Amino acid sequence: MNIKCVCIALVALTGGFYACDSKKETDAFDPKVTELLSQMTLEEKAGQLNFVVGDLFTTGPDGKPKAPDYLDEAIKKGEVTGIFNIYGAEYTQTLQKKAVEESRLGIPLLIGADIIHGLKTIMPIPLAEAASWDLEAIELGSRVAARESAAAGINLTFAPMVDISRDARWGRNAEGAGEDTYLGSLIAAARVRGFQGSDLSLANTIAACVKHFAAYGAAEAGRDYNTVDMSDIALRETYLPPFKAAIDAGAASIMTSFNELNGVPASGNEYLLQDILRKEWGFEGLVISDWQSISEMMFHGYSKDSIEATIQGINAGTELDMMADLYLSFLPQLVREGKVSEAVLDRAVGHILQLKVDLGLFDNPYLYSDPAVEAKEIRSAENLEAAFEIARRSIVLLKNEKQTLPVKSTVKRIAVIGPLGDNQADMNGTWSFFAEALHPISFLEGIKAYAGPGVEVTYAQGCNLYDNSTEHFAAARAAAQRADLVILAIGESAVMNGEGASRSDITLPGIQQELVNQIAAVGKPTVALVSSGRALALTELEAKVDAILATWTLGSQAGKAVASVLFGEYNPAGKLPVTFPRSVGQVPIYYNHKNTGRPFEGDFSSQKLEDRVYRSRYRDVDNSPLYPFGYGLSYTTFEYSQPVLNQTSLTDDSPITVTVKVSNTGDRDGEEVVQLYTRDLIGSLTRPVKELKGFQKIHLKAGESRDISFELKASDLAFWRADGTYGYEPGDFKLMIGGNSRDTQEAVFSIPNP
Ligand code: NOJ
Numbered sequence: 001m002n003i004k005c006v007c008i009a010l011v012a013l014t015g016g017f018y019a020c021d022s023k024k025e026t027d028a029f030d031p032k033v034t035e036l037l038s039q040m041t042l043e044e045k046a047g048q049l050n051f052v053v054g055d056l057f058t059t060g061p062d063g064k065p066k067a068p069d070y071l072d073e074a075i076k077k078g079e080v081t082g083i084f085n086i087y088g089a090e091y092t093q094t095l096q097k098k099a100v101e102e103s104r105l106g107i108p109l110l111i112g113a114d115i116i117h118g119l120k121t122i123m124p125i126p127l128a129e130a131a132s133w134d135l136e137a138i139e140l141g142s143r144v145a146a147r148e149s150a151a152a153g154i155n156l157t158f159a160p161m162v163d164i165s166r167d168a169r170w171g172r173n174a175e176g177a178g179e180d181t182y183l184g185s186l187i188a189a190a191r192v193r194g195f196q197g198s199d200l201s202l203a204n205t206i207a208a209c210v211k212h213f214a215a216y217g218a219a220e221a222g223r224d225y226n227t228v229d230m231s232d233i234a235l236r237e238t239y240l241p242p243f244k245a246a247i248d249a250g251a252a253s254i255m256t257s258f259n260e261l262n263g264v265p266a267s268g269n270e271y272l273l274q275d276i277l278r279k280e281w282g283f284e285g286l287v288i289s290d291w292q293s294i295s296e297m298m299f300h301g302y303s304k305d306s307i308e309a310t311i312q313g314i315n316a317g318t319e320l321d322m323m324a325d326l327y328l329s330f331l332p333q334l335v336r337e338g339k340v341s342e343a344v345l346d347r348a349v350g351h352i353l354q355l356k357v358d359l360g361l362f363d364n365p366y367l368y369s370d371p372a373v374e375a376k377e378i379r380s381a382e383n384l385e386a387a388f389e390i391a392r393r394s395i396v397l398l399k400n401e402k403q404t405l406p407v408k409s410t411v412k413r414i415a416v417i418g419p420l421g422d423n424q425a426d427m428n429g430t431w432s433f434f435a436e437a438l439h440p441i442s443f444l445e446g447i448k449a450y451a452g453p454g455v456e457v458t459y460a461q462g463c464n465l466y467d468n469s470t471e472h473f474a475a476a477r478a479a480a481q482r483a484d485l486v487i488l489a490i491g492e493s494a495v496m497n498g499e500g501a502s503r504s505d506i507t508l509p510g511i512q513q514e515l516v517n518q519i520a521a522v523g524k525p526t527v528a529l530v531s532s533g534r535a536l537a538l539t540e541l542e543a544k545v546d547a548i549l550a551t552w553t554l555g556s557q558a559g560k561a562v563a564s565v566l567f568g569e570y571n572p573a574g575k576l577p578v579t580f581p582r583s584v585g586q587v588p589i590y591y592n593h594k595n596t597g598r599p600f601e602g603d604f605s606s607q608k609l610e611d612r613v614y615r616s617r618y619r620d621v622d623n624s625p626l627y628p629f630g631y632g633l634s635y636t637t638f639e640y641s642q643p644v645l646n647q648t649s650l651t652d653d654s655p656i657t658v659t660v661k662v663s664n665t666g667d668r669d670g671e672e673v674v675q676l677y678t679r680d681l682i683g684s685l686t687r688p689v690k691e692l693k694g695f696q697k698i699h700l701k702a703g704e705s706r707d708i709s710f711e712l713k714a715s716d717l718a719f720w721r722a723d724g725t726y727g728y729e730p731g732d733f734k735l736m737i738g739g740n741s742r743d744t745q746e747a748v749f750s751i752p753n754p
Contacts, residue, residue: 092153142194
């Protein structure tokens with residue numbers, strides 16, 4: 001294979017840094033791959049590009065799980081490269097044996113799965129983990145998921161999902177790292193490191209598949225699979241960097257997205273798959289389609305029939321056909337007719353075979369299918385402990401009036417009320433098909449365990465998750481009446497977020513707010529545990545309760561993690577990775593927006609003449625969010641000094657060091673995420689009002705103060721400029737440091753003209 005990789009010269013003419021370095025010239029395939037390619041028929045090559053779901057369950061439309069007989073035959077005939085969404089050491093061993101011993105070329109199988117946040121030990125959903133701002137914990141979460149999956153025969157996960165989304169209506173927020181490109185990029189890399197470890201061929205690491213390329217999170221109106229139309233600048237600045245970060249971290253594969261981007265479906269999009277992915281970024285791994293996304297190009301109105309979809313898909317660079325069955329059916333003939341070049345086919349097959357080599361499958365097809373390791377690894381004490389630790393780090397304290405939390409020792413009767421209070425299955429969350437519904441620790445169980453024998457803990461369901469029945473209200477009110485403290489467990493169920501789970505109303509579902517109102521009227525101190533896979537509009541709830549914990553969906557150890565925070569064993573330190581709006585009408589709302597020519601920061605009810613009409617504002621709600629990006633309280637308090645800069649002029653050779661004194665002014669030890677933001681005041685293209693540029697998660701003892709320093713380089717201020725180049729521009733900047741994106745201390749600096 002000798003495919004030239006041309007590096008597009010995105011050369012900045014003035015100072016700044018360059019987007020592109022020179023990449024490897026060829027796909028350097030292993031000799032094993034080259035040898036196999038020389039032996040394969042066109043049918044066998046097409047078979048290596050065919051990826052089918054297993055016989056367990058299905059994760060897409062028109063899908064019935066494949067029948068075991070079908071899989072059997074397809075494997076023997078070399079008509080599938082692998083099977084996904086199956087697991088089990090023994091089962092996968094049987095399948096590998098069939099492939100290796102009974103197909104003509106004996107090529108082992110790729111066994112893929114949607115291991116989004118764990119196989120059997122379920123970690124918090126990715127959005128929750130992002131709220132920990134703890135890259136080590138996040139990497140460990142993926143590591144545990146990889147260990148369990150690898151032991152169960154899986155060698156490829158369809159994760160991490162790195163789609164940035166600024167629209168809380170989109171259900172797949174749950175699977176990503178939130179709204180911010182900088183945080184999202186660091187998390188993307190951490191997850192890849194977690195899944196892949198240092199060596200893909202080890203028995204306890206699996207290949208990552210970064211998805212969905214690209215801009216899937218920007219679906220219009222937050223409706224899943226919907227159209228995306230955006231400027232190239234927005235694409236490059238906001239949506240692409242997490243993919244680049246994952247690839248730089250070594251991600252072995254990438255998945256195309258369902259959406260069209262500026263009129264071209266992602267699976268047929270040469271600009272994305274060739275110009276950016278291969279040529280600019282030099283990606284040498286495998287490109288996988290999403291479920292039937294190649295055939296869906298017909299519905300998009302881009303391909304007139306299956307043949308055209310096949311040609312457009314493979315030529316654009318979509319290499320593995322997931323469930324459309326087009327490549328297997330049409331590619332051999334299309335190559336014979338000269339409509340698809342064999343070199344294109346070989347390159348795609350080369351990438352898949354190379355991945356199998358890298359995974360060590362040719363050396364040992366049973367590497368990932370060891371029943372003894374599986375028995376030891378699945379839900380080991382170590383894995384469960386990791387899930388617990390990560391879960392409590394993911395919890396965000398949004399409100400804590402009258403120091404309602406942590407639970408005081410004077411509290412002797414607790415009423416847990418709400419549809420998620422005594423609920424295990426929903427704790428697993430979206431994308432947890434492999435997990436057992438009855439494994440997670442419920443909130444009730446966790447609270448009982450931490451409350452101890454001297455405290456009476458009762459439970460009342462109050463209402464169902466979705467419907468409007470009020471039949472259980474009276475019992476819930478009675479339970480609240482008897483209690484010293486009410487803990488409301490409310491929010492979204494697992495299926496209310498994830499794929500195909502967009503919501504137009506992001507307040508509490510069903511009759512839950514009415515339940516809150518009824519319980520609040522009883523007048524007892526009330527804490528709300530809010531489960532969700534997205535930012536919710538919690539304005540009404542906020543007005544009614546004393547304390548709120550965002551508990552997302554926390555996985556196997558949910559109840560224990562929540563109780564650990566409620567009872568003060570762990571001092572919460574999570575920070576929001578998404579902006580919580582006041583109302584759904586503000587969506588999309590995100591912290592790093594532009595300023596507009598008529599900015600408005602006042603109160604919506606202001607009647608001052610200068611505020612009244614000609615301002616970028618709503619008449620019925622403030623512009624500001626209910627809880628800003630980066631926000632989260634602690635049981636202690638932190639104070640920030642004015643930032644001190646070692647110099648106020650920033651050049652290529654001389655970064656700025658900014659130092660701020662952070663003090664724990666409360667009476668408990670605690671952790672704080674110190675966040676650094678900048679604003680480029682004037683640009684050749686306008687810049688956001690704030691951009692996250694760094695953060696440090698620190699631990700301070702009660703009363704302790706510490707100087708925290710960040711280094712800011714000129715290249716940190718680079719952006720896609722008006723002339724299409726990437727780099728910084730001279731001028732004046734603002735720097736902001738604080739414990740969230742709203743409450744910050746400021747300083748100024750500048751980049752001088754060259
Ligand atoms: C469709 C989803 O978009 C993708 O994320 C997932 O990996 C595949 N289905 C396989 O389940």
